[in-house]
Every structure is written in C-alpha cells, then in structure tokens.
Amino acid sequence: MQHPVGYKLNKVGQPVLSNVWALFVNPTFVWGYAHVILASLITGCLVMLAVSAWYLRKQQHVESFHRTAKVALIVLIPTIVIQLSVGNQLGVVETHYQPMKIAAAEAQWNSCKPCSFSLLQVGGGANDKTPSQIIEIPHLLSVLATGTWSGPVTGLNQLQAQYQAKYGPGNYVPDVFIQYWSMRVMAYLATLVLLLALWGGWLLYRGKLRSSRVFLCLSVWAVITPFLMNTAGWLLTESGRQPWIVQGLQKTVNANSPSVSATDIWISLIALVLVYIVLGAADAVLMLRYSRHGLAQADAEAAEPSAAPGAPAPALTY
Amino acid sequence: MQLHTIWFIIIVVFWIGFFVLEGFDFGVGALHMFVGRSETERRVAINTIGPWWDGNEVWLIVAGAALFAAFPGWYATMFSALYLALVLVLAALLFRGVSFEYRGKGEDVRWRGGWSWALTIGSVLIPLLIGVGLGDLLAGLPINAQHNFTGNFFDLLTGYGLMTGVTLLVLCLLHGATFLALRTTGEIRDRGHGFARVIGVIAILVNVAWVIWTLIVIGGGTVPQPTQIFGVIAVIFATVLASTDNDGWAFASSGFAIAAAIGQIFISLYPNVMISSTNHAYNLTVNNSASGHYALFVMTLVAVIFMPLVLLYQGWSFHVFRRRVTGATAEVQQAPATSAPGPDAGTEATAPT
Numbered sequence: 001m002q003h004p005v006g007y008k009l010n011k012v013g014q015p016v017l018s019n020v021w022a023l024f025v026n027p028t029f030v031w032g033y034a035h036v037i038l039a040s041l042i043t044g045c046l047v048m049l050a051v052s053a054w055y056l057r058k059q060q061h062v063e064s065f066h067r068t069a070k071v072a073l074i075v076l077i078p079t080i081v082i083q084l085s086v087g088n089q090l091g092v093v094e095t096h097y098q099p100m101k102i103a104a105a106e107a108q109w110n111s112c113k114p115c116s117f118s119l120l121q122v123g124g125g126a127n128d129k130t131p132s133q134i135i136e137i138p139h140l141l142s143v144l145a146t147g148t149w150s151g152p153v154t155g156l157n158q159l160q161a162q163y164q165a166k167y168g169p170g171n172y173v174p175d176v177f178i179q180y181w182s183m184r185v186m187a188y189l190a191t192l193v194l195l196l197a198l199w200g201g202w203l204l205y206r207g208k209l210r211s212s213r214v215f216l217c218l219s220v221w222a223v224i225t226p227f228l229m230n231t232a233g234w235l236l237t238e239s240g241r242q243p244w245i246v247q248g249l250q251k252t253v254n255a256n257s258p259s260v261s262a263t264d265i266w267i268s269l270i271a272l273v274l275v276y277i278v279l280g281a282a283d284a285v286l287m288l289r290y291s292r293h294g295l296a297q298a299d300a301e302a303a304e305p306s307a308a309p310g311a312p313a314p315a316l317t318y
Numbered sequence: 319m320q321l322h323t324i325w326f327i328i329i330v331v332f333w334i335g336f337f338v339l340e341g342f343d344f345g346v347g348a349l350h351m352f353v354g355r356s357e358t359e360r361r362v363a364i365n366t367i368g369p370w371w372d373g374n375e376v377w378l379i380v381a382g383a384a385l386f387a388a389f390p391g392w393y394a395t396m397f398s399a400l401y402l403a404l405v406l407v408l409a410a411l412l413f414r415g416v417s418f419e420y421r422g423k424g425e426d427v428r429w430r431g432g433w434s435w436a437l438t439i440g441s442v443l444i445p446l447l448i449g450v451g452l453g454d455l456l457a458g459l460p461i462n463a464q465h466n467f468t469g470n471f472f473d474l475l476t477g478y479g480l481m482t483g484v485t486l487l488v489l490c491l492l493h494g495a496t497f498l499a500l501r502t503t504g505e506i507r508d509r510g511h512g513f514a515r516v517i518g519v520i521a522i523l524v525n526v527a528w529v530i531w532t533l534i535v536i537g538g539g540t541v542p543q544p545t546q547i548f549g550v551i552a553v554i555f556a557t558v559l560a561s562t563d564n565d566g567w568a569f570a571s572s573g574f575a576i577a578a579a580i581g582q583i584f585i586s587l588y589p590n591v592m593i594s595s596t597n598h599a600y601n602l603t604v605n606n607s608a609s610g611h612y613a614l615f616v617m618t619l620v621a622v623i624f625m626p627l628v629l630l631y632q633g634w635s636f637h638v639f640r641r642r643v644t645g646a647t648a649e650v651q652q653a654p655a656t657s658a659p660g661p662d663a664g665t666e667a668t669a670p671t
Contacts, residue, residue: 010610016609016610016612016613017609017610017612017613017616018610018612020616257394257398257401257466258398258464258466259398259399259401259466259467259468260398260401264401264402267402267405268401268402268405271405271406271409272405272408272409275409275412275413279412279413279416282416282420286420286423286424290423318361318364318365318368318418318419318421318422
C-alpha cells in the first residue's frame with residue numbers, strides 16, 4: 001500500500017497481480033520488514049532488561065537476572081545500531097517513493113539543497129508554514145533523506161503542485177504535526193535507548209552492572225520506550241501515506257465499502273476498543289503479576305523431576 | 319477444470335477442515351462447564367482441546383484469506399454484507415482465544431469462572447453466527463447490480479440462515495461430546511456419552527429439518543442429494559455409537575456429518591457463490607468474482623507446496639497428543655513418588671483422530 005508493485009490495471013481499472021516476484025523484492029517491503037523485525041527484537045530486549053533491572057535493584061535472584069540483563073544488553077547494542085541505519089535507509093527509500101511522507105516529517109514546506117535537520121521547532125503546521133527553528137543541524141536532513149551530503153529535498157508546497165498536476169485537485173499533504181512529532185519521538189527515544197544500552201554495556205564491561213542504581217532505575221522505566229517508539233513509527237508511516245490508502249492508486253476517502261455505513265464503522269470501532277481495553281487490562285495485570293512473581297515457582301518447576309520418559313499426555317497445561 | 323473452479327473446491331475444503339476440526343473444540347468449549355463439575359474436571363475438558371484449538375482455528379483464517387485472494391469480489395460483498403456480524407464473531411474469537419491462556423493463570427474462582435463463561439459463550443456464538451453467514455450465501459441477500467449489499471443487519475437474519483446456524487451449532491456440540499468421550503476417561507467420559515446421546519437426538523431432528531429446508535431453498539426437485547442422505551445417516555450413527563465403546567467411530571461419524579453439512583451448502587451454491595435476493599441476474603458466481611488467471615496460478619503453486627506440509631505437521635501434532643487426558647496425569651506429575659505408572663497408565667487405545 002505504501003509502494004504498490006507487480007500489478008497491472010485491468011479494463012475496469014482494478015489492479016491485478018502480474019508479477020509476484022516484484023512483491024518480494026519491493027524495497028519498501030524489504031526495508032520495512034527488517035525495520036519491524038528489529039523493532040520487535042528491541043522491544044523484547046528492553047522488556048527483558050527492565051524485568052532484570054527490577055530484580056537486580058531489589059537484589060533478588062541476582063545471578064539469574066544478571067545473566068538475562070547481560071543477554072539483553074549484548075543483543076540490544078548491535079540491534080539498535082543496525083536499526084538506526086535500517087530506519088535511515090527506509091527513510092531514503094520513502095523519500096524516493098513517498099516524498100510527501102518525509103517532507104512532512106521534517107515540516108519542510110519549501111525545497112532545499114542542502115537541507116538542515118530541524119532538531120526542535122515551534123509551529124510548522126499547515127497554518128504556519130514558517131516554523132521558528134530553535135535548533136537545527138546543517139546538512140543532516142540531506143544525508144538522512146537522500147544519503148548524500150547536499151542532496152535536495154523537495155518541499156511540501158512543490159510536491160503539492162506536482163501531485164495536483166498529476167492526480168487532479170485536492171490536498172495531498174499529510175498531517176504535518178503528526179509526521180514531525182512521531183518522527184522525533186521515534187528517533188530521539190531510539191537515540192536515548194542507544195545511549196542507555198552503551199552505558200549498560202560499559203557497566204557490564206567494568207563489572208558494575210548490578211550495583212549501579214541509577215542505571216537500573218532508568219532501565220526499569222525504559223520499558224515504556226519501545227511501545228512509544230513502535231506506536232510513533234506506525235503513526236509516521238501510516239499517517240504519512242494519507243490521503244492515499246494505496247499510494248497513487250486509491251484515496252482513503254474512496255476506499256470505504258458502500259454497504260458499510262458510518263454508524264457500522266463507529267459500532268465496530270467502539271466495540272473493538274472496548275474489547276482491547278478489557279483484554280489489555282487483563283494482560284497488563286498478568287504481565288505485572290508474573291514479572292513480580294519471582295523465580296520461586298520456576299525454580300520449583302525445574303527442580304521437580306520431569307515425567308518418566310514416554311510419559312502419557314502432558315499434565316493439565318491450560 | 320478451470321482454476322477458479324479448483325479454488326472454489328479448495329475453499330470448500332478449508333471451510334470443511336475448519337468446521338470438522340474447530341467444530342469439536344467449539345463443542346468442548348461450550349460443554350466444558352457442564353461436563354466438568356469440579357475445577358479439575360473442567361481443566362481436563364479444556365486440556366482435551368488445549369494442544370489443538372489454535373491450530374484448528376487457523377483453518378478459518380486460511381479460508382478467509384483464500385477467499386480474499388482467489389475471489390476478491392465474493393470476499394468484498396460477503397464481508398461487507400456481514401460486517402457487523404463479523405465484528406461480533408471477531409470479538410467472540412478474541413475473548414474465546416484469550417480465555418484458554420488466561421483462565422489458568424489466576425487462582426481466583428471468579429477469574430476462572432469469568433474466562434470459563436467467555437469460552438462457553440464464544441464457543442456457542444461463533445459456529446452459530448458463521449453458520450448464519452454461510453446459510454445466507456444460499457438463502458440470498460439483497461445485492462444490487464454492482465454486487466453491493468443493499469440491506470441492513472436485520473436482513474442477515476434470514477430464516478434459512480438461522481436454521482443453518484442452529485444446525486451447525488448442534489452438530490458442533492455433538493462433535494464436541496463425541497470428542498470428549500474419545501479423549502477422556504471415567505466420569506467425564508460417561509458424561510460425554512450422555513451429552514452425545516441427548517444432543518444426538520436433537521441433531522437428528524434438526525439435521526433432517528435443515529435438509530428439507532435446503533431442498534426447498536434450492537428448489538427444482540425433492541430428491542435429497544447423496545451428501546444430505548449420508549449426512550443424516552452420519553448423525554444417526556454418531557448418536558447410536560455414543561451408547562457403545564466405539565468412541566473413535568462415533569467421533570468420525572459426527573465429523574463426517576459436519577463435513578457433509580458444509581459440503582452441502584457449497585454444492586448447492588455452485589457455480590454461484592452468493593445469491594442475490596434482489597435479482598438472480600446479480601448473483602455472484604465463481605466467474606464474475608474470481609481473481610485474474612496469473613494470481614490464481616501463483617496461489618495454486620503455493621498451495622500445492624505448502625498444503626501437504628501443513629497437513630503433515632498438523633497430523634503429527636494430533637499423533638503426539640493422541641492419548642486420553644486424565645485428571646490423574648496431573649496428579650502423577652505433582653506427586654511423582656506415590657506411583658510410577660507405565661506409559662499406558664490411565665490410557666486406552668484411542669482411535670486416530
């Protein structure tokens with residue numbers, strides 16, 4: 001949907017699959033897939049690190065949780081470095097296929113060459129196209145978006161004119177506020193996580209991991225960052241595709257089923273939100289309970305002699 | 319044979335696979351509180367389906383996904399028409415699926431009771447609602463020339479659709495009861511037999527009524543088709559065998575009855591896939607709702623490679639967990655010193671499932 005490939009339009013204008021291989025080598029797919037898989041790894045590492053740090057702070061099961069914290073850190077450091085470069089590469093791919101998304105993420109209303117990266121700004125939405133830059137880094141946007149030192153980035157105004165010429169009148173600019181801030185939440189938190197991981201790696205190297213209370217405290221709280229980063233990343237990519245549901249082929253506004261009314265959509269949306277609140281609450285209760293359960297139960301289970309070889313069906317698991 | 323006909327058959331196989339496999343765990347889920355009176359007995363009932371229910375459920379996803387890929391027109395009209403009903407199915411699937419995992423993770427009686435109800439209600443609602451939806455394909459829904467559904471939620475409650483839903487629900491309950499008898503020992507097994515006998519009698523009546531109604535809906539002759547005759551015979555067999563020790567054959571019969579019922583719906587439909595009650599000229603057919611030839615060809619290749627693999631590992635998982643579940647198994651593991659049962663303790667020869 002971000003960059004449709006491998007299709008032809010049939011007589012009535014519907015896209016029909018024509019080359020399945022093109023789907024598998026679609027750069028948006030390849031880089032996006034790597035990005036999501038790495039994000040899952042990072043989420044897993046940070047959850048593991050947080051639970052380990054919580055126990056290390058309380059000085060319970062120190063040996064076991066020192067080991068899990070070590071594994072989490074050893075995986076986390078290279079993964080987040082790779083993730084930053086994969087995310088960067090995905091940004092370059094998207095600048096090529098979905099320039100609106102990246103221009104909006106930088107609130108870059110006018111074309112530039114070379115382009116500075118806005119570290120922090122005020123304003124910049126559709127009603128205020130000349131944001132007040134508070135901090136910016138020269139050339140960084142060119143490097144991030146094009147992979148070259150002084151590459152040009154086309155601005156939203158210029159893209160809007162191009163799109164109108166190509167697709168007819170309409171507003172083709174995604175929500176700049178969402179783009180700008182979801183990009184920053186994701187990237188800044190990732191940088192902080194990298195610093196935290198490097199700090200942890202250094203403590204590990206010096207053999208002080210179990211005694212650094214500040215690091216352990218921060219690591220426990222860092223458990224929320226992967227969820228914020230993942231949410232921001234999805235917002236960035238999905239909101240950045242708007243107004244398209246399938247980039248260049250179909251707009252979101254035309255994509256609803258004619259036999260599903262707005263009332264139906266509201267009912268289903270509210271129903272699913274309620275279902276997820278109930279299930280999410282139960283899930284959170286269980287995760288916290290099991291995280292704090294300690295290893296007593298697990299130790300007991302491990303100590304218990306396992307059933308005789310060739311034992312009957314496993315005991316009541318559920 | 320044309321590719322779209324092959325894919326129609328594959329999709330029918332997926333739906334049959336889903337209802338035959340998930341059918342017994344719907345039945346067990348719906349009956350577990352009544353078959354199991356103590357907490358341990360309830361856990362035994364849930365554990366009879368524990369290793370498989372999620373694998374079985376994937377058949378539904380595959381059926382839906384194959385429908386989406388092979389017949390996008392059919393998928394679009396059907397899923398838009400059934401929109402709110404499917405939201406309800408989805409909510410039931412979510413609660414039911416989670417109930418397996420969450421139930422045992424809390425000790426509280428109310429926690430366990432709550433998830434037991436989620437399992438029971440979900441297990442009743444899902445086959446009922448999907449049955450109504452499948453029945454509606456044949457009963458006919460208001461569909462216009464553009465293949466858009468023009469009715470509202472209450473138009474989905476066709477008489478024949480409701481009858482199909484009830485029939486499938488009762489068949490799933492029977493299938494679950496025969497499965498419980500096959501997979502357990504002692505009192506639970508006896509209760510499974512008892513439920514199978516009572517539900518079986520109801521299933522015979524419902525199935526005969528549904529067969530007659532199907533003949534009326536499709537019109538053109540009053541002679542029952544072989545699938546219908548064998549379907550009714552299978553229900554009778556399952557009911558009669560539930561009074562004997564032939565648990566494997568009773569289970570096979572109830573499974574066959576479900577397969578016959580699902581097969582019958584689609585046999586009656588072909589070459590249509592959705593009937594328009596507005597005008598039969600607007601019916602969706604395998605021709606006018608299928609994907610392009612290239613897409614179907616690629617899908618056929620994928621299916622030829624992966625279907626045998628999936629069947630192989632799913633069959634293997636049934637083989638691994640083929641023994642009966644007994645409450646004793648749990649106690650044996652909790653207190654391994656008290657007795658050292660041989661590998662066959664507490665189990666009987668079970669027919670392959």
